[in-house]
Amino acid sequence: MSLGISLIFGLLDIANIAQPAFLVLGSYAAYGMNSSFGLDPILTGLLFTPLFYALGAAVYRVYYASFERRGEESLRGLVFFFGILFIMEVSLSLTYGVDYRLVQAAYIGKAIDLGGIGIAYRLLVPCMVGLLMTLALYLFLGRTFYGRAIMAVSQDGPALRLMGANPVQIKAIAFGVGIAAASLAGALLITIAPVVPSTDRDYIGRMFAITVLGGMGSIGGTLVAAVILGVAESLMGTFFGPSWSLAVSFGILLIALAVRPAGLFGR
Numbered sequence: 001m002s003l004g005i006s007l008i009f010g011l012l013d014i015a016n017i018a019q020p021a022f023l024v025l026g027s028y029a030a031y032g033m034n035s036s037f038g039l040d041p042i043l044t045g046l047l048f049t050p051l052f053y054a055l056g057a058a059v060y061r062v063y064y065a066s067f068e069r070r071g072e073e074s075l076r077g078l079v080f081f082f083g084i085l086f087i088m089e090v091s092l093s094l095t096y097g098v099d100y101r102l103v104q105a106a107y108i109g110k111a112i113d114l115g116g117i118g119i120a121y122r123l124l125v126p127c128m129v130g131l132l133m134t135l136a137l138y139l140f141l142g143r144t145f146y147g148r149a150i151m152a153v154s155q156d157g158p159a160l161r162l163m164g165a166n167p168v169q170i171k172a173i174a175f176g177v178g179i180a181a182a183s184l185a186g187a188l189l190i191t192i193a194p195v196v197p198s199t200d201r202d203y204i205g206r207m208f209a210i211t212v213l214g215g216m217g218s219i220g221g222t223l224v225a226a227v228i229l230g231v232a233e234s235l236m237g238t239f240f241g242p243s244w245s246l247a248v249s250f251g252i253l254l255i256a257l258a259v260r261p262a263g264l265f266g267r
Helices: 001-006 019-037 041-066 075-098 121-143 145-153 157-163 167-192 197-214 220-238 241-257
Strands: 111-114 118-120
Touching: 001 019, 001 121, 001 167, 001 220, 019 041, 019 075, 019 167, 019 197, 041 075, 041 121, 041 167, 075 197, 111 121, 111 145, 118 121, 121 145, 121 167, 121 220, 145 157, 145 167, 157 167, 197 220, 197 241, 220 241
Parallel strands: none
Antiparallel strands: 111 118
8 A cells, every 4th residue: 555655755755645545546446346347356456557547647747737846846735635635535425425345256255274374365365466566666666767767856857857858757657656556555455344435544644654664765665664564553453452553553653763764774
C-alpha cells in the first residue's frame, strides 16, 4: 500500500493525501468486476493498472497546471488532494452504500499447512504479489531510463532538463505509476478483508509513517518499515487490543526519527 506514496511523496515531494482513496477505488473496481463477471480480484487489479496510471497522470497534470507551476503547491495543493479524497469517498458511499464489500476467489477460504502452522491463501497470495510489486518498482527505478529520470527529477529538475528530458512529463509518469500501484494494492486489500468507502482513513497515516520511517524515496526501506510496523501492530493488537496498534506504529516512527532523522535507509 505504501509503494505509491513512497514514489509520490518520497521522490516527488508531493503530499498526496488522496492516495488511500485511490487504494479503496482499486478495491471497489476489483469488487465490481468480481461480483458482475466473477473475475479474480488480483487479475482485475492487474488489468486496471493502465487505466489508473492514466488517471494518475491526468491528476498530476491538473495539479501542476493549477498549483505547482504557480508555486502554490504547499497549502492549496494539499486542499486539492483533500478535495479529491472527499469526493471519491462520498461518490463510493452514494454508489455502493456503507456496507462492507468482499470478493470471492478460488483461494479465499483455503490455507496451506507448513509444519502445523496454517497460512491462509487470502494472506499469502497478496503477500507474494506485494513482494513482486516491490521488486518490480525497485528494478524500474534502478534499471530503466524513466526510472532513473524519476530519481533524477527528485534531486535536480533543471539538470534533468539539460539532459533532454521534460521534468513535468517525468513527474506525470511517476505520479501515474504511484496511483497504479495504489489501485493494485486495493485489489490485494479486498482479497484480505472486506472494505467500505471510509477504509481510506485507516491507512492514510500508516502510508506516510512507513514512507518516512523507511527513508524518503527508498523502496527497500519502505518494505522494511512496512514489515516493522505491520508486525508491531499485529503484536499489540493480539496482546493489548487493536486500539493500541496505530499508537505503537507512530511511537516507533518517532523513536526511529529521533535516532535517525533521515529514516532507516534515508540519505
